[in-house]
Amino acid sequence: MKEQLRQAIKTALQQCYDNGSLSSGEIPQEIQLEVPKNPDHGDFASNLAMTMAKAERKAPRQIATALVAALQDNPLCAEIEIAGPGFINFRLAPSCWYGVLDQVMRDGDQYGRSQVGSGTSIQVEFVSANPTGPLHIGHGRGAVVGDAVAAVLQAAGFEVQREYYVNDAGNQVKTLGRSILMRLRELQGETIEFPEDGYQAEYVRELAAKLRREKGELHDLSEEAAIELCARFGVAEVLDWIATDLKAFGIHFDNWYSEKSLYDRHLVDAELVKLKEKGLSFEQDDALWLRTTEYGDDKDRVLIKSDGSYTYFASDVAYHMEKFERGFDRVIDVWGADHHGYIPRMKAMLAGLGHPPEDLEVLLIQMVNLLRDGQPVIMGKRSGNFITLREVIDEVGSDACRFFFLMRRCDSQLDFDLELAKQQSTDNPVYYVQYAHARVCSINRNASAAGIPRPQTETVDFSRLELAEELALVRQLARFEELIVGAALNYEPHRVVFYLQDLAAQFHSYYNRQRVLVDDPATTQARLYLVNCVRIVLANALRLLGVSAPEQM
RNA sequence: GCGCCAGUAGCUCAGUUGGAUAGAGCAACGGACUUCUAAUCCGUAGGCCGAGGGUUCGAAUCCUUCCUGGCGCGCCA
Numbered sequence: 189m190k191e192q193l194r195q196a197i198k199t200a201l202q203q204c205y206d207n208g209s210l211s212s213g214e215i216p217q218e219i220q221l222e223v224p225k226n227p228d229h230g231d232f233a234s235n236l237a238m239t240m241a242k243a244e245r246k247a248p249r250q251i252a253t254a255l256v257a258a259l260q261d262n263p264l265c266a267e268i269e270i271a272g273p274g275f276i277n278f279r280l281a282p283s284c285w286y287g288v289l290d291q292v293m294r295d296g297d298q299y300g301r302s303q304v305g306s307g308t309s310i311q312v313e314f315v316s317a318n319p320t321g322p323l324h325i326g327h328g329r330g331a332v333v334g335d336a337v338a339a340v341l342q343a344a345g346f347e348v349q350r351e352y353y354v355n356d357a358g359n360q361v362k363t364l365g366r367s368i369l370m371r372l373r374e375l376q377g378e379t380i381e382f383p384e385d386g387y388q389a390e391y392v393r394e395l396a397a398k399l400r401r402e403k404g405e406l407h408d409l410s411e412e413a414a415i416e417l418c419a420r421f422g423v424a425e426v427l428d429w430i431a432t433d434l435k436a437f438g439i440h441f442d443n444w445y446s447e448k449s450l451y452d453r454h455l456v457d458a459e460l461v462k463l464k465e466k467g468l469s470f471e472q473d474d475a476l477w478l479r480t481t482e483y484g485d486d487k488d489r490v491l492i493k494s495d496g497s498y499t500y501f502a503s504d505v506a507y508h509m510e511k512f513e514r515g516f517d518r519v520i521d522v523w524g525a526d527h528h529g530y531i532p533r534m535k536a537m538l539a540g541l542g543h544p545p546e547d548l549e550v551l552l553i554q555m556v557n558l559l560r561d562g563q564p565v566i567m568g569k570r571s572g573n574f575i576t577l578r579e580v581i582d583e584v585g586s587d588a589c590r591f592f593f594l595m596r597r598c599d600s601q602l603d604f605d606l607e608l609a610k611q612q613s614t615d616n617p618v619y620y621v622q623y624a625h626a627r628v629c630s631i632n633r634n635a636s637a638a639g640i641p642r643p644q645t646e647t648v649d650f651s652r653l654e655l656a657e658e659l660a661l662v663r664q665l666a667r668f669e670e671l672i673v674g675a676a677l678n679y680e681p682h683r684v685v686f687y688l689q690d691l692a693a694q695f696h697s698y699y700n701r702q703r704v705l706v707d708d709p710a711t712t713q714a715r716l717y718l719v720n721c722v723r724i725v726l727a728n729a730l731r732l733l734g735v736s737a738p739e740q741m
Numbered sequence: 742g743c744g745c746c747a748g749u750a751g752c753u754c755a756g757u758u759g760g761a762u763a764g765a766g767c768a769a770c771g772g773a774c775u776u777c778u779a780a781u782c783c784g785u786a787g788g789c790c791g792a793g794g795g796u797u798c799g800a801a802u803c804c805u806u807c808c809u810g811g812c813g814c815g816c817c818a
Contacts, residue, residue, distance in 0.1 A: 222757060225764080235760060238798075248798080272761050273798060318818070360818055385817095475816055486744075486814080493816040500818055528745050529813045554746070555811075596754070599746060601811070603753070608767095617766070619780050627778065634777050667757090674757070686755060689765075700773085700782040741780070 189288065189666050192264060193232055193278060194219050200258035209254040212243040223667065227656075230267070230277035231663060237274040248274025285659055286650035288666040292721040293645055300668045300728050305346030305676065311511055312338040314522035315434065316353040319426045320364040322391060323433050323577040326524060329602065330553045331577075332593040332734070334522040335439050336681035337551065339732045344676035349516070352441045353507065356423050357448040358500065363387065364426075365419025369406075371396035372418070376405055389574075395422050433578045437586055438734045450506050456498060459506040460491060468540045478505070483536035483545075501530075505537050508548065518547050520679065525552040525599070551679055553598050559605040584609040587735045591618040594685050594733055617689060621726065622738055624692035628723035629739040631704050635716060640705065643717040652714035657698050661718060664691050665725050672732070681733065688729045695722050 197219055204210040216239065224233045237252035244251055252270040259268055267279035292299045314334025317327045335350070342348045355361070367386040371393045374380050382388070399421050406414045427444075434441075450456050460476070463469045469478050474494035478501075481488050491502040511519050523530070528550075535545035558565040558575060565575060581589055588609045595617070596602050608616065636642075653659070668687070675683040704715040727737040 220760095222760085224761080225756090226761070229761070233761085238760085241798080275761065320818095355818075358818075363818095473816080477816090490816045495816080497816090499816070524812095525746070526812055527818095531745085552746075552812095600754080601747075616780080620766090623778080623780050627781085631777050638777095671757085678758085682755085683757090686765085689755095693765085696781055697783085699777080700779090703777065705777050741778080 189280070189284065190221050190232065190670065192284075193280070194221060196259065196262050196264055197234070197236065197255070200255055200262070203258040204254050207258075209257070210244060210246075210251065212240070212245075214243060216240070223663070224277070227660070229271065229275070230269070230279040232278045232280070234276045234278070235274070237270075237276060241274070252276050282651075282654070282659060285662045285666065286653070288662050289650065289717060289721050290645055292665055292724055293717070296724060297728060297731070299724060300672050301343050301345070302669050302673055303345040304673050305341060305344045307347075308517045309347040309349070309515065310341055310518045310520060311349045311351055311514075311516040312341070312520045312522065313351045313353055313511075314338075315430075315439075316355070317430065318355045318360050319423045319430065320360050320387060321389060321426060322429055324574055325556050325558050325577055325580055325604065326553070328437070328577040328580065328589065329556050329593045329598070330522050330524065331434060331437060331439055332590045333551065333553055333598050333681060334520075336590075336594055336684070336733055337520065337522070337676075337679050339734070340672055340676045340681050340684065343672045343732060346676065349442045350440070351443045351445055354423075354427065354444055354446050354448075355500075356446050357451055357503065358498075361419050361423055362415065364392075364422045365415040365417075367392045368396050368399060368418040368422050369414050372400055372406065375400055392422075395425055398425065429578075433576075433581070436578070436581055437590070445507070447503050447507070450503050450510070451498075455510055456503050456506040459509050460502065462509075462541065463491075463505070466540065478533075478537065478540075480533045480536035480540075483539040485532040485536045489533050501533065504534065508534065508538065509541060512543060512547070518549065520549045520551060522551045522553060525554045528552050549679065551598060554601045556593075557601065557603045559603055561607045562605065565606070580604075580606070587622070588616065588618045590734050591621075591685065594681055597680065597682050618735065619741070620696075621688045621692045621730070622736070623741055624695045625723055625726045625730070625737045626739060626741040627695075627699060628719045628726075631716070631719060635705055635712075638705065640709075640712060640716070643713040643720075645717075648713050648717045649710045650714060650717075652708075652711045653718055655702070657694070657701065658715075658718060661691075661694055661698060661722060664694055665721055668725055668729070684729050684732050688726065688733075691722065691726060691729070695719070695726075 198215055201210070201215050205213050216236070219234065219236055220239070221232045221234050224230065237248040237255065240251050241248045249270055252274050256268050256270060256276065259265060264280060264284055265278055266281040269277045271277050295301075312334055315323070315327055315331045317323055323331070338348045338350050363383070363385060364387060366383055370380045370382050370386065375393075375396055386392075399418065403417065403421065406417065409417065460469065463478060468482065469476055469491060471477070475490050476492035477488045478491050479488050489501055490499050491505070492498055508519065531550050534548060534550070538545050538548055584606060592604055592609050593602070653662070671683060671687050675681055702715070704712065704719055706712050706715070730737045
């Protein structure tokens with residue numbers, strides 16, 4: 189719809205140049221058209237005349253007048269007016285809008301998809317929590333945002349891969365192994381001294397007990413080998429929990445990528461060699477450093493420690509280079525905001541190795557404050573009394589949980605109130621949106637019970653949809669594709685949430701004011717058609733968020 | 742001290758990439774169920790967009806200096 193109007197404006201501009209009413213001869217490649225907040229300002233408004241004022245050396249209103257004259261006869265526009273300092277307000281003919289309904293119905297669950305990202309492949313890496321303990325609430329937010337960003341990108345035509353990076357090499361895994369082994373010995377009646385930096389939480393005891401059942405007591409192994417075995421066992425078990433919890437949350441990964449495999453394939457060393465060849469790394473104090481300050485970082489970073497072990501950063505270098513070698517045009521990392529200090533070194537590393545740093549986009553997910561009835565829920569990872577993601581999902585449900593996580597921009601902190609999310613009431617926006625969907629389904633049930641046929645595109649008389657609120661609904665439906673594109677290009681899935689709330693509100697209001705099933709069959713058919721288009725768009729938007737669209741509530 | 746994020750109605754937050762009179766939900770107050778689900782709707786009230794300065798036809802949005810809150814600033818992950 190917008191595109192059609194944009195084309196019409198370009199044609200009109202050319203016409204103005206041809207007949208001499210405008211003189212600069214330039215057609216701006218971008219013509220801004222926006223949906224005005226105030227409906228009195230028409231369906232679309234353009235500031236074109238104002239932006240052209242300089243090149244044209246004329247007053248904006250004068251330019252606008254010339255343009256409007258050229259557009260006057262266009263069948264697309266029912267009404268054009270010049271307002272304020274030089275805005276051009278367009279009101280489109282209702283018949284144009286009816287075409288949107290056809291398209292919604294024809295495209296069905298594909299409605300809203302576009303091809304703007306076609307030909308570009310993007311990897312979204314998210315969650316990637318260390319496999320040393322269950323997911324907590326903060327991981328949950330990252331999980332949902334990453335998943336929704338991926339979904340929105342896909343809907344905009346990008347080719348998307350969802351990946352989980354498994355940190356199964358390095359210190360924290362060893363720590364898990366040691367912790368399990370200690371708990372195992374404890375189970376065997378030994379008095380132990382639990383390591384200072386060990387994982388204290390209860391689940392470590394569970395892991396130890398399970399290991400004991402499956403693998404025995406490990407008496408015949410050296411300390412080193414026993415820790416290794418415990419670590420392997422623990423990582424496998426914990427990854428299994430994580431996968432199960434994510435599945436319960438409706439999240440699926442295309443790929444689980446092992447950090448350890450980077451070492452096994454010697455990719456880390458290979459990458460370090462490249463860095464050395466490029467003169468980007470240097471040795472100092474028995475350690476190997478990357479000169480990230482060369483590319484804007486505020487200090488250089490260690491790759492290999494003086495004891496010979498690798499830093500997390502070293503494998504990250506290899507991992508991210510390998511991502512690009514796999515052919516992704518763009519790579520998105522979803523991190524907790526507390527890791528934001530790592531961005532400069534990652535970008536520096538990419539720049540050093542010849543990749544434009546913009547090809548890596550890091551989404552920072554701000555903290556989640558867990559509340560119950562407005563009171564903060566105290567969580568201490570050390571003490572082990574933290575609330576897991578699984579507990580939250582089990583308590584409030586996946587739909588509410590996901591919706592709440594997506595209700596805010598990801599770079600602002602989120603208060604997550606368990607009682608509010610659980611409430612099946614007016615206060616809970618999830619149900620508000622889902623209820624709108626269920627209401628349309630209910631109307632459909634009533635219609636078929638009354639023997640009213642399902643409306644067919646060929647026979648519906650759209651001119652029965654003449655109320656302002658009906659046209660407003662159609663305009664809202666027409667906006668959907670553009671909304672998805674905006675959400676995708678900006679990595680802002682929360683836009684979909686706000687769109688849903690707006691659309692649901694418009695629908696509820698309409699529902700309360702007007703009956704769909706009325707005496708007049710033609711009106712009934714037209715309205716049924718309209719509300720079913722609303723249903724389709726609600727369902728499509730909810731699907732992007734991974735929230736269900738119930739037919740009955 | 743340096744860096745990142747935030748600061749918009751009593752509370753929680755949007756604000757279409759610089760547009761017209763700054764919006765929604767909750768809370769408050771007043772209304773609507775013999776009519777397709779009241780998990781809904783309609784109305785009233787609520788604002789120095791943290792503060793100052795700058796950029797221009799035009800700023801919540803951009804630049805700058807402060808103030809406040811959160812998070813970072815390891816040869817931890």
